[in-house]
Amino acid sequence: MPSSNPQSATRPSNAQIVRPRVGLFVTCLVDLMRPTVGFAALKLLEEAGCEVEIPAAQTCCGQPAWNSGDSAGARRVAKTAITAFETHRYVVVPSGSCAGMIRVHYPELFKGDREWEERAAALAAKTHELVSFLADVCGLRDVKARLDTIATYHDSCSGLREMGVKAQPRALLASVQGLELREGKEAETCCGFGGLFCVKYPDVSAAITDVKIADIVATGAKTVLGGDMGCLMNIAGRLKRRGSDVAVRHVAEVLAGMADKPPIAGD
Amino acid sequence: MEPTSARFKNNAREALDTPTLQAALTKLADGFPGRRRDAIARMPEFERLRDAARAIKEHTLDHLDVYLETFEARVNANGGEVHWCADADEARRTILDICRRAGARTVTKSKSMISEEIAINDYLERHGIRPVETDLGEYIIQLRREPPSHIIAPAIHLSAAQVADTFRASHTRRPKDRPLDEPTALLDEARAELREDFLTADVGITGANMLVAETGSNVLVTNEGNADLTHTLPRVHIVVASIEKIVPTLEDASIVLRVLARSATGQDVTVYTSFCTGPRRTGDPDGPREYHVVLLDNGRSKLLNTEFHDMLRCIRCSACLNHCPVYRAVGGHAYGWVYSGPMGAVLIPALIGLEEAAHLPNASTLCGRCESVCPMRIPLPRMLRAWRERQHREKKISWSARFGLTAWSFVAARPRFYRPLTALAIRALGNMARNRGRFRRLPLLGGWTRVRDFPAPEGETFMTLWRDAAERRGQS
Numbered sequence: 001m002p003s004s005n006p007q008s009a010t011r012p013s014n015a016q017i018v019r020p021r022v023g024l025f026v027t028c029l030v031d032l033m034r035p036t037v038g039f040a041a042l043k044l045l046e047e048a049g050c051e052v053e054i055p056a057a058q059t060c061c062g063q064p065a066w067n068s069g070d071s072a073g074a075r076r077v078a079k080t081a082i083t084a085f086e087t088h089r090y091v092v093v094p095s096g097s098c099a100g101m102i103r104v105h106y107p108e109l110f111k112g113d114r115e116w117e118e119r120a121a122a123l124a125a126k127t128h129e130l131v132s133f134l135a136d137v138c139g140l141r142d143v144k145a146r147l148d149t150i151a152t153y154h155d156s157c158s159g160l161r162e163m164g165v166k167a168q169p170r171a172l173l174a175s176v177q178g179l180e181l182r183e184g185k186e187a188e189t190c191c192g193f194g195g196l197f198c199v200k201y202p203d204v205s206a207a208i209t210d211v212k213i214a215d216i217v218a219t220g221a222k223t224v225l226g227g228d229m230g231c232l233m234n235i236a237g238r239l240k241r242r243g244s245d246v247a248v249r250h251v252a253e254v255l256a257g258m259a260d261k262p263p264i265a266g267d
Numbered sequence: 268m269e270p271t272s273a274r275f276k277n278n279a280r281e282a283l284d285t286p287t288l289q290a291a292l293t294k295l296a297d298g299f300p301g302r303r304r305d306a307i308a309r310m311p312e313f314e315r316l317r318d319a320a321r322a323i324k325e326h327t328l329d330h331l332d333v334y335l336e337t338f339e340a341r342v343n344a345n346g347g348e349v350h351w352c353a354d355a356d357e358a359r360r361t362i363l364d365i366c367r368r369a370g371a372r373t374v375t376k377s378k379s380m381i382s383e384e385i386a387i388n389d390y391l392e393r394h395g396i397r398p399v400e401t402d403l404g405e406y407i408i409q410l411r412r413e414p415p416s417h418i419i420a421p422a423i424h425l426s427a428a429q430v431a432d433t434f435r436a437s438h439t440r441r442p443k444d445r446p447l448d449e450p451t452a453l454l455d456e457a458r459a460e461l462r463e464d465f466l467t468a469d470v471g472i473t474g475a476n477m478l479v480a481e482t483g484s485n486v487l488v489t490n491e492g493n494a495d496l497t498h499t500l501p502r503v504h505i506v507v508a509s510i511e512k513i514v515p516t517l518e519d520a521s522i523v524l525r526v527l528a529r530s531a532t533g534q535d536v537t538v539y540t541s542f543c544t545g546p547r548r549t550g551d552p553d554g555p556r557e558y559h560v561v562l563l564d565n566g567r568s569k570l571l572n573t574e575f576h577d578m579l580r581c582i583r584c585s586a587c588l589n590h591c592p593v594y595r596a597v598g599g600h601a602y603g604w605v606y607s608g609p610m611g612a613v614l615i616p617a618l619i620g621l622e623e624a625a626h627l628p629n630a631s632t633l634c635g636r637c638e639s640v641c642p643m644r645i646p647l648p649r650m651l652r653a654w655r656e657r658q659h660r661e662k663k664i665s666w667s668a669r670f671g672l673t674a675w676s677f678v679a680a681r682p683r684f685y686r687p688l689t690a691l692a693i694r695a696l697g698n699m700a701r702n703r704g705r706f707r708r709l710p711l712l713g714g715w716t717r718v719r720d721f722p723a724p725e726g727e728t729f730m731t732l733w734r735d736a737a738e739r740r741g742q743s
Contacts, residue, residue, distance in 0.1 A: 026729050028679075032693050033722060035729035054733060057682040065676050067633060068668070069655030073676030080680050157634035190592040194632025199714030201630050204279050206718035207596040208632070237719030240705055265705040265722035 019051040023088030025081065025127075027098045028060035029229035030250075034264065037229065040256035041094045041130050048138040050092075055084040061098040066105060067195050075116075078106055082119050090137070091127045094252050095228050096159020099129040104162045129159055130252055131227055135168035142175030145257035150180045152221035153251070154212070154235065155188045156228035165227060169251050173225065176254060186215035193234035209238040216246060223263070225251045236265035268386055268414050270619050272603030275626035282597040287426045292595050295423055299589035302533025303640070310529065320526045321644050323519045324511075324580040328571065334480040334513045335562070341483025345545025347558035355385040358563050362387055362472070362505060365559055366396055369503045371469035377487065377494035378402040379474025380583055381507045381563055383415060383605040384618070387472070398472075399464045401493040403457055410437045416599030416607065418585040419531050424598050427453065461493075471497040471555065473543075475508035476582070477523060478560070481516045484544040485560065488527065488537040498543055504555035506543070509563045511579040517542075523582060526642035531584040566618055574653040578613050580643040587637035587647060593630055602627060609637035609647040616654055625663065628654035690731050697726045 022045055026038040038054075045052045062077035081102065085091045093099040106120040134140040153173065159165035173181050192198060192208030212235060216224055224239075224246060226232050236248035247263035271278060282288055307313045327334055339349040352358040358381075366374060374391060376382060376398055388398045388409065400409040404422035408415060410433050415421030422430070431447035434456055447453055473494050475485035485506045487494040498504040514520050528534040547554035570579060588594045588608030599607035604615050604624070612627040628651045637647045658664050678685050700706065700723030708716050715721050727735075 028689075031729040032689055033724045035725055035727065035732050038729040038733070056686070056730065056734070059679045059682050059685045062676070062679070065672055067652065067655070068664075068672055069652065069657070069659035070672050070676065071656060071659075073672055076676050076680040080682060084682075157632070157636070161635040161639055188636075190632050190634035190636065192592065192632060194634070197629070197632050199712070201276070201279070202714050202717045202719075203276075203283055204593060204596050204630065205632075207283050208592045209719070211592070211595070233722050234719065236722055237705065237715070240720040241707075241718065261725070262704055265720055267702075267704045 019049055021087075021089045022050040022052050023085040023091045024052050024054045025058055025061070025085065025091055025093045025098065025102075026054065027093060027095045027229065029233070030094055033233065034229060034250065036258055036261050037094050037250040037252050040250070040252040040258045041092070043256045043258070044130070044134055044140075044143070044252060045092060045138075048134055048140050050090075050138070053088065057084040061093075061101040062109075063097060063101045064195060066101065066109065071109060075109055078109055078120065079116065082106070082116070082123050085123055086119070089126065090133065091123065092130050092133045093127065094130040094250065095230075096129045096156045096163050096165050097228050097230065099127055100158035100162030102127040129163045129165050129227065131172060131255070132163060132165045132168045134255075135172060140172065143172055143255045143257070145175075145255055145259075146177035146179075147223075147254050147257075147259050148178035149223045149247075150182060150219075150221050151223040151225050151254075152182050152184045152216055152219045153187060154184075154191060154216075154224055154226040154231060156226055156231045157190050159227050160188060169225070169227060172255055173251065179254070182219040182221055184215040184219050184221075186212060189215070191231045191235050192238075193231045195230065198234055205234075206238060209234060213239060213242065213244070217244075221246065223247045223249060225249055225254060227251050232264050236263070240265045268383075268389075268605065270604040270615075270623055272615060272619065272624040272627055275601060275603060275630055278601035278603055279597040279630070282601045287429060288424050288598050291424055291426065292598055295417075295420070295589065296595045299531075299533065299585075300640075303530060303586060303589070304533075306529040306533040306535060309535070313526070313529065316522060316526050317642050317644060320523050320582075320642060321580060323514055323522060324643060327514055327519075328511065328576065328579055331510065331513070331568075331571070334515055335510060337480040337515075338478055338483055338513055341480065342545065342558070342560055343483075345483050345558070346548070347483065347545045347560065349560045349562055352561055352563050352565075354565050355563070358385045358507065358561050358565075359387060359390045361561050362507070363391065363394055363396075365503065365505055365557075366391065366470050369469050369557070371396055371503070373464055373468045374398045374470045374472055375464055375468040375497045375501065376400050376405070376471070377473045377489065377497040378405050378421070379472065379507055380415075380418060380605060381474055381509050382472060384509075384565065385507070385563065387507070399461070399468070401461055401465065401491075401497055402489070403454065403491060403493075406457055406461065407433060410434075414600065414605060417588060418583050418606070420585075424600065465496045465500055468497075468501045470503040470505060471499075471501040472505045472507060473498050475506050475512050475560075476527065477520050478506075478508055478513045479515075479517055479520050479542070480513055482542075482544055484517075484542045486520055486524070487541045487543065488524070488539065489541075490532075490534075490538040492539050495539060495541055498541075498555065499553050502555055503557040503559070504543065504546070506558075506560045507563065508560065509565065510567055511581075527582055527584050530586040530640065530642040570617055575613065575617055575650055577645050578610070578617070578650060580645055581610055581614070582643060583610075584642055586640045586642065590636045590640045592632060592634060592636070609651070610645075613647055613650045613654070621654060621657060621663070625658065628652075628658070686730060690728050693724045693728050694726075697724050700724070
């Protein structure tokens, strides 16, 4: 796993700086539901010194099929992602679970198919979640952004457990002017989304989300931030159903200073 | 017990609507995970112990036949007997047979999940033998004729008031107006009731946290000491254990013990840890005259070398239950059979069939917390997914879900279709939202909007906006 600064990694001595070519995988939910997150990711990456490309042939990572036990369907979709991002030095994803799908599960998905297993492993090795990429690979320490709010951060499960996203968003959020970050006791507890789980078992899902919401409310936060659109849509949807005015946003919007749009599910 | 796993949704709904259960589950979530965290913080080598414990189990499973036969030879040499039982029925008949030969009327029992798995209590009762559970939690649920709702805290679903009511209803020879408000009063009463049974029981049945091949011993951990009274006082000791409980040596057992209590209750070690090795020898002051091990397979050997092989490393500590958001929401009974939580959702389909237990692997967010706390590092989410894969392969999911998935992956694998189709759909959805930020109801998304609003899309897709921006850049 590359962990050095992309600039220094590719910087020839005494020569012009080569900007690392990053393929941005915006993910299906950002593409469809919240383009702002895609533009925020783009802005953050460019400001961190990356040359960003957004392949038009990208769709989804295949997670819905994979988690439903439809490996053949997942492979079909995964092949489009592998093909779309074959030539990039890094692939960056504003979602812990989509990044985890590629990093952890793509190699599993193609086990036994030598050609695609190799190509999947190559993609897996260069795929990063956005905020951890900015902090760990680009060496970003602070951002120029302002948001006057009290916020709490929700650790989405795959980001936390598959991609090691924990300290990075908190460190960068600490540099956002006007933002006070409060830790929830249940920050690492699942929000109850779980992909298709939340529509198959809505009652159980809502009960899980309510634990999360009680924790959010207990922190006194006015804004919930996270790195996965699925979790955020679920949390926002349940908050609104319960009449709460707590705002929900993707962390990239805040870090990029693009939190001027209405929050998720907000008017 | 008759499984109700097929009714998981109804079970869950009932559980969510039961305030005493919800209060108990909140208490559980506030207790065990924190205590586990503290116990591990006191032990810097915990992660290495996990690896060591896992390696022991992996090695043992790779040589299961050898260690089981070594175990049997040692038990025989100690003067005991091993009974190999392929399934629950064979185990039940074997146990009844031993009890009958001993002329047993009363059988004391310490906590054993395998005895739940084979439903031995009902069976013995039907054949005129009275089984008495001696673990406090098990004793309570036996009086209530309920299955356990948690591996190590079987009556966790009950409040103290419910237990008091149960005792009043069951212990009818005691004064009606006795105070039972304090937990210690409940404990004292259970002790007094159990004392006589301990002394008169003809047979004691225990489970086994481990079986040790090199010595032919079974290991028992409890916090109440009831297992020791169960296996030392009666004339006959029957151990019921499943085949994967075996470890090669005492040294191995001690390593597993070091991760077990810490993962389970957050104790450094349980209050009692006992090693039983055969019947009473000449000169021993106490102990049973007969020592039997009922060794149960019940489908486990069929899991070897399959995608569920790793499940056989499970030591039943319940860490996965204690950290599972689904278990915390609905408790153990919703799973509809003996086991529950993530380990139950993996194991139950293997033991009672995927058809009956079809909901269980699906009723999980795959959040991965179970795997992160499992002392044996069992990849539980991966195995839940493996069951889903089998359901999909065997066409055991609804036609509509299957069609939906196939249609979706067909389109998502073809960016040239996907792009205009999604752009159109999102534009339509955006128009429907008419500047509201969310939907209270949406066709085809009833499962979502039943409990939460659906966020409205911002308007156009990112790809549309990006393409438009690129065209503008190209023109300028």
